[in-house]
Amino acid sequence: VHVACSAEHSNSRPELLVVTVATKENDGFRQFKRSTEKYGLDLKVFGMGIEWRGGTMETIGGGHKVNLLKENLEAYKNKDNLLIMFVDSYDLIFTDGKDAILDKFAKFDSRVVFAAEDTIWPDKSLEKKYPQVKENEKRFLNSGGFIGYAREIYEMVSYQALGDQEDDQLYYTQIFLNRALRHEWKMKLDTRAEIFQNLNFALGEVVIKYKGSYSYLYNIRTGTSPIAVHGNGPVKPEFYRISNYLADGWTTSTGCQTCNDDLLDLTDVKDADMPTVVIAMFVEMATPFLREFFDRVTKLDYPKDKIDIYLHYSVDYHSKDVKKFLEDIEGLYPSTRVISPSDNVGEQMARNWAIEECIKKNCQYLLTLESVAQITNPTLLRDLIIQNRSIIAPLLKRPGKLWSNFWGALNRDGYYARSEDYMDIVEYTKVGLWNVPFVASVLLIQGQRLPLLRDAYTNNPDLDADMSFCEKARQEVLFMYVSNRKYWGHLVYADGFDTSHLHNELFDIFNNRLDWESRYIHENYSTSLQEDVKIEMPCPDVYWFPIVSDTFCDEFVAELENYGQWSGGKNEDPRLAGGYENVPTVDIHMNQVGLEKQWLHFLGEFVRPLQEKVFTGYFHDPPNAIMNFIVRYRPDEQPLLRPHHDASTYTINIALNRPGIDFQGGGCRFVRYNCSITAPKKGWMFMHPGRLTHYHEGLRTTEGTRYIMISFVDP
Numbered sequence: 001v002h003v004a005c006s007a008e009h010s011n012s013r014p015e016l017l018v019v020t021v022a023t024k025e026n027d028g029f030r031q032f033k034r035s036t037e038k039y040g041l042d043l044k045v046f047g048m049g050i051e052w053r054g055g056t057m058e059t060i061g062g063g064h065k066v067n068l069l070k071e072n073l074e075a076y077k078n079k080d081n082l083l084i085m086f087v088d089s090y091d092l093i094f095t096d097g098k099d100a101i102l103d104k105f106a107k108f109d110s111r112v113v114f115a116a117e118d119t120i121w122p123d124k125s126l127e128k129k130y131p132q133v134k135e136n137e138k139r140f141l142n143s144g145g146f147i148g149y150a151r152e153i154y155e156m157v158s159y160q161a162l163g164d165q166e167d168d169q170l171y172y173t174q175i176f177l178n179r180a181l182r183h184e185w186k187m188k189l190d191t192r193a194e195i196f197q198n199l200n201f202a203l204g205e206v207v208i209k210y211k212g213s214y215s216y217l218y219n220i221r222t223g224t225s226p227i228a229v230h231g232n233g234p235v236k237p238e239f240y241r242i243s244n245y246l247a248d249g250w251t252t253s254t255g256c257q258t259c260n261d262d263l264l265d266l267t268d269v270k271d272a273d274m275p276t277v278v279i280a281m282f283v284e285m286a287t288p289f290l291r292e293f294f295d296r297v298t299k300l301d302y303p304k305d306k307i308d309i310y311l312h313y314s315v316d317y318h319s320k321d322v323k324k325f326l327e328d329i330e331g332l333y334p335s336t337r338v339i340s341p342s343d344n345v346g347e348q349m350a351r352n353w354a355i356e357e358c359i360k361k362n363c364q365y366l367l368t369l370e371s372v373a374q375i376t377n378p379t380l381l382r383d384l385i386i387q388n389r390s391i392i393a394p395l396l397k398r399p400g401k402l403w404s405n406f407w408g409a410l411n412r413d414g415y416y417a418r419s420e421d422y423m424d425i426v427e428y429t430k431v432g433l434w435n436v437p438f439v440a441s442v443l444l445i446q447g448q449r450l451p452l453l454r455d456a457y458t459n460n461p462d463l464d465a466d467m468s469f470c471e472k473a474r475q476e477v478l479f480m481y482v483s484n485r486k487y488w489g490h491l492v493y494a495d496g497f498d499t500s501h502l503h504n505e506l507f508d509i510f511n512n513r514l515d516w517e518s519r520y521i522h523e524n525y526s527t528s529l530q531e532d533v534k535i536e537m538p539c540p541d542v543y544w545f546p547i548v549s550d551t552f553c554d555e556f557v558a559e560l561e562n563y564g565q566w567s568g569g570k571n572e573d574p575r576l577a578g579g580y581e582n583v584p585t586v587d588i589h590m591n592q593v594g595l596e597k598q599w600l601h602f603l604g605e606f607v608r609p610l611q612e613k614v615f616t617g618y619f620h621d622p623p624n625a626i627m628n629f630i631v632r633y634r635p636d637e638q639p640l641l642r643p644h645h646d647a648s649t650y651t652i653n654i655a656l657n658r659p660g661i662d663f664q665g666g667g668c669r670f671v672r673y674n675c676s677i678t679a680p681k682k683g684w685m686f687m688h689p690g691r692l693t694h695y696h697e698g699l700r701t702t703e704g705t706r707y708i709m710i711s712f713v714d715p
C-alpha cells in the first residue's frame, strides 16, 4: 500500500514549500513575506530571533544560512513529492505563485535548479570549470535562490560541514562544479532567468511591465518573466525602487495598490487614546517665513496633549521668532524642550537626542521637521500615522521647481541620483507610496523602530546628519517611504537668505513667491479677478481693490521708517534723472532700499491683472515704472499735495494705514469730477489714469501720519 501510494504521489503535481532564513523581522522581510502571502505560497522561516552569524554579507559569508537549512530541512527529506524553494528574504520579492513556479521548474527537467548571474563570485579561478552557456544566458551560480526536490536539497545542504562564517555561494558552487554530484542531483542553473532574477549587474536587462492590474518584471535579454526578483549586493536601493511596482504594487491602470495595505484605523479613536508623538523641530539656518512654519505646526489637526515639543535652533537670528512661538504655545503641550544656540549643541547631536527623547518618553511616533518645511495641510500627522510604515515622509518640493525632499536613487558614492520615475513622482503623474533611499525635511518614524536608529545621525560622521540617518535606515533595512498621495505642503528656499533688513521676507518675493503671497497679499485679492465680480469705483474711472495684507502694510512701513532717509519734499531732487520734481513729496523710492526689482515684479504679478480687468484692451506686460515710492503725510511735515497730473498711463495708490485711527484727514480728490476718496482702506489700492482726465490732489492730513505707496505705471 505504501509503495502504491507514493508512486501515485510522484506522478501528481508536486507540493511547494518556500523557505528562507531571516534572523530579524525588518521591512525587507516584511515586504518579502507580503509577496508570498499575496501569491498564496507556503512559507517557512528559519532562524527568526537568533543572532546572525553569517557575516556582514558585504564580503564572503552566509554559511549560517546553509546550516540553518541543514537543521530544519531534515524533517522534509523523505517527502518525495515536495519541492523546496529557498530564497533570501531581505531583498527578494515574488511576482507570481505556485502554478507559475511549478510550470517553469518542470521545463528544466531537473531535480535542483539554482539562480544564475553573469559574474562569478567569490572564487574567480573556478570560471574554467563552469559549463559554457549561450550568449544571452547567465553562466554562474548565485546562492540567493534555488529550488529542488526535498531529498536532493537536504542532501546538498548536509553534504559537507560548513562554518557559519564561510561562504554559502562557494559551498554550492563547489557542489555544482563537481560533475558527479551535479549529475547525481540533476543540478541546473537558471541561465535564462526563468524563475530567478538577480539584479546585480543586470538592471539594464529588466523592465517593469503591466497587464491590467498586474505588474511583472520582463527580462529583455532572455525574453523571460522571472518570478523571484532578488536585489543582491549593492543594487538594493534600485531593487526596492522596482519593488514599488512589483507584486502589483503600482500599475498604470490601477495606480498604487499597496497604498491601502496595513493601514492603521484611527476613525473611532478618541482624542485621549490617540498615539503619542514627539514633534522635533530643527532650525539649522536662517529660514524665511519661520513664523508661518511654527504657526503651521500648531495648526496640525491632532490632540495637543498627545504631543511633546522638542526644538533645536542654532541661529541667533531666530531668537525672537522662537520666543514668540514659545509664548504662543505655553501650556498647550505636555512638555517643551528647547535647545538654543547658547547650548552649543550641533545639529547631529540634537537630532540624536530627539530620538532619545522619544524613546525615553516611550513615544509612539517621532515627527522630525526642518524649518524649511511648510506644512500647509493640517491633516499631515494623522495621514502619515494611518499609513503605518516604519519611516514615511510627505513629498515636499520647492513650488514650481523639481527640488524635493527625497532622492529616487543613489549614485555610487551614496549621493543624489535621478531615478527613472523621479519626475513622475514630483509631478504627481504617478501617485502612491514610494520606497526611496533618501528622505529629508519631514519624517514620521514609528517609535518601535527608534531603538534600531539610535545615533543614526552620527552613524557616519563623514555625512550630513540626514544622509547619515538614511544610510543607517538602509543598513537596518527599514524602508523610507515618500508619499505623494496628498499635497501636504512645500519647501521654502532658505539658501543665502539675506537677513540684513528689518523684515527680510519682504524682499523674498522671487525665491519664495508662494509664502510671500500668503503673508503679504490681501486675503480677498483674487475675488476681484473672478469673472462676474463688480469692482468698486468710488470716482469715475477710479477703481478700488484689496491688494496687500495688514502684515504687508505694517512691515513695509516699519522697514522704510527703519531705513529713514525721507526726502525733504523740495523741488530739487538728486534722485531723479532731471534733478527736479515739479510736485515733490516727502518720500522714499524703492530703489533706495533695494526693493525696486521686487516691486516691479509685484506690479507685473498682482497689479497688472487687475488693470487688465478694469481698463480693458490695454496690455503692457511687464508693466514699467520708474517712480515707485512711499509717501508720508504729516501735519508738521508735508500735510498735502497740490493738484497735479502723474507721469503715468495709470497710477496706483495703496493705503498703508488706517484713516481715523492712525491719522485724521487725508484722502485724494479728483478735481475734474469733484470726487474724493476720504476713507481709504488699509491694504486697498486705487488705480486711475495718470494724465488729462484725472487731475488730482492729496488732501490735508490733520493729525498723525498717513502713509501711501505710489507707482506711476508705464510713464
Ligand code: UDP
Binding pocket: 020, 021, 022, 023, 024, 047, 052, 056, 057, 065, 087, 088, 089, 090, 091, 144, 231, 232, 233, 234
Ligand atoms: N540574513 C539574515 N540575517 C542577517 C543578514 C542576512 O537572516 O542579519 C539572511 C536574509 O535572508 C538575507 C540573506 O541572509 O536576505 C542574505 O543577506 P543579504 O540580502 O544582505 O545578502 P545579498 O543578497 O546582498 O548577498
